[in-house]
Amino acid sequence: MTPMDHALEQARAAAALGEIPVGAVITDASGAIIATGHNRTEEQQNPAAHAEFIALQAATAARGQKYLSDCTLTVTLEPCALCAGAIAAFRVQKLVFGAYDPKSGAVEHGPRVFSHATTHHKPEVIGGVRDSDCSALLAAFFADLRNA
Amino acid sequence: MTPMDHALEQARAAAALGEIPVGAVITDASGAIIATGHNRTEEQQNPAAHAEFIALQAATAARGQKYLSDCTLTVTLEPCALCAGAIAAFRVQKLVFGAYDPKSGAVEHGPRVFSHATTHHKPEVIGGVRDSDCSALLAAFFADLRNA
Numbered sequence: 001m002t003p004m005d006h007a008l009e010q011a012r013a014a015a016a017l018g019e020i021p022v023g024a025v026i027t028d029a030s031g032a033i034i035a036t037g038h039n040r041t042e043e044q045q046n047p048a049a050h051a052e053f054i055a056l057q058a059a060t061a062a063r064g065q066k067y068l069s070d071c072t073l074t075v076t077l078e079p080c081a082l083c084a085g086a087i088a089a090f091r092v093q094k095l096v097f098g099a100y101d102p103k104s105g106a107v108e109h110g111p112r113v114f115s116h117a118t119t120h121h122k123p124e125v126i127g128g129v130r131d132s133d134c135s136a137l138l139a140a141f142f143a144d145l146r147n148a
Numbered sequence: 149m150t151p152m153d154h155a156l157e158q159a160r161a162a163a164a165l166g167e168i169p170v171g172a173v174i175t176d177a178s179g180a181i182i183a184t185g186h187n188r189t190e191e192q193q194n195p196a197a198h199a200e201f202i203a204l205q206a207a208t209a210a211r212g213q214k215y216l217s218d219c220t221l222t223v224t225l226e227p228c229a230l231c232a233g234a235i236a237a238f239r240v241q242k243l244v245f246g247a248y249d250p251k252s253g254a255v256e257h258g259p260r261v262f263s264h265a266t267t268h269h270k271p272e273v274i275g276g277v278r279d280s281d282c283s284a285l286l287a288a289f290f291a292d293l294r295n296a
Contacts, residue, residue, distance in 0.1 A: 045214045047237035048205065057196070066193045081261045082237055085230030085254065089195035103266065106233065110266030111259035113229045118251065118258030 003027050003074035004098065004130050006036065010051060011076045011137050014038035021137045024051035024075040026059040026068065026092075034071065035059035051075055052083040056090050067091040076134040078105035078127060084113035087123060094124040098134030151175050151222035152246065152278050154184065158199065159224045159285050162186035169285045172199035172223040174207040174216065174240075182219065183207035199223055200231040204238050215239040224282040226253035226275060232261035235271055242272040246282030 001009075003025050010023025019039040026035045037054030041047055052075050059068055072094040073087060078101035087095055097107070106113050107125060114122040149157075151173050158171025167187040174183045185202030189195055200223050207216055220242040221235060226249040235243055245255070254261050255273060262270045 041214070045212065046205070046208060047214055047239075048201075048234055053196075057194070060194060064193065066189070066195055080233055080237070081229055081254075081259065081267060082233030085228055085233050086196055089228070089230055091195075104268065105266060106229075106259070106261075106264075110264035111229065111254070111261045113254075113259045116254075116258035118253060119229060120252065 003031075003033070003072065004076075004096065006033060007051075007074045007076050007098070008130070008133060008137070010036050010038040011134070014040070014051070015137065015141050018042060021141050022051040022075065022077045024055040024073060026055050027072050027074065029070045034062055048082060050080065050083050051077075052079055053086055056086050056092075060090060069093055072096060073123075074129075076130075076137065077101055078107050078109070080104050081106035081111050081113060084111070085119075088113065088119050088121045091121045092123045094126070096126045096129050098128070098130050099138065100127060100131065151179075151181070151220065152224070152244065154181060155199075155222045155224050155246070156278070156281060156285070158184050158186040159282070162188070162199070163285065163289050166190060169289050170199040170223065170225045172203040172221060174203050175220050175222065177218045182210055196230060198228065198231050199225075200227055201234055204234050204240075208238060217241055220244060221271075222277075224278075224285065225249050226255050226257070228252050229254035229259050229261060232259070233267075236261065236267050236269045239269045240271045242274070244274045244277050246276070246278050247286065248275060248279065 011021040015021035035058035076098040159169040163169035183206035
């Protein structure tokens, strides 16, 4: 399984709990998974409980160190401003994301957090990985909500 | 004491602990303080442990509700992208900040998080409140570091 497979698995776990299906995984330089996360905003009643943010907190706690400079964060959806800001703050080496998010994304859309001199750390970014698989999960979730 | 007085008190508490002196306070519609926070990135070895973020988490936890739509967040420094994204996510009604931060700010500088259609909630923003008091704390902290 690739990191994106694991992130998709996390996204499905979120959907099963009635959470918007976004999943994330953090891998180290050897490709080993050091943390995972999925959206828990409803469960925790916490608008910051996004997949990426939970994974970042778990990774830094697991390692007992502040920065994730040798790590890749793989997430099924383009991060929002909060998560993009966190990715910069944690000095993540590489960001891989699935579906583009023209509605709320802050990497390739809107604030484009990594495109400014005021963002001091900029990860390598690869977007659109397994875009259709990641988007399909989200589309199915919202279709179910509308038909509920 | 005004909310900014309380935020400055929080910032001084951070400095006393060797943390970059930034403090925040969240008040409800009646002006009552429902949460405070100061920078704890060193103590927690957590790059997301910013004053605003800690205060937001504490406020939503204290209330047991997801959004802070009737609240004002007062902070001594212009928020970064992470915190601006969180302020949007928590639907804070009003943001009051002290010192402008041309180096890392994301409200009036760089990503200008609240200036995009992809940021769905935009607080009322008042910047530069007690700017010189807030800046002086930061300047003194960094001068001490350089002379240490």
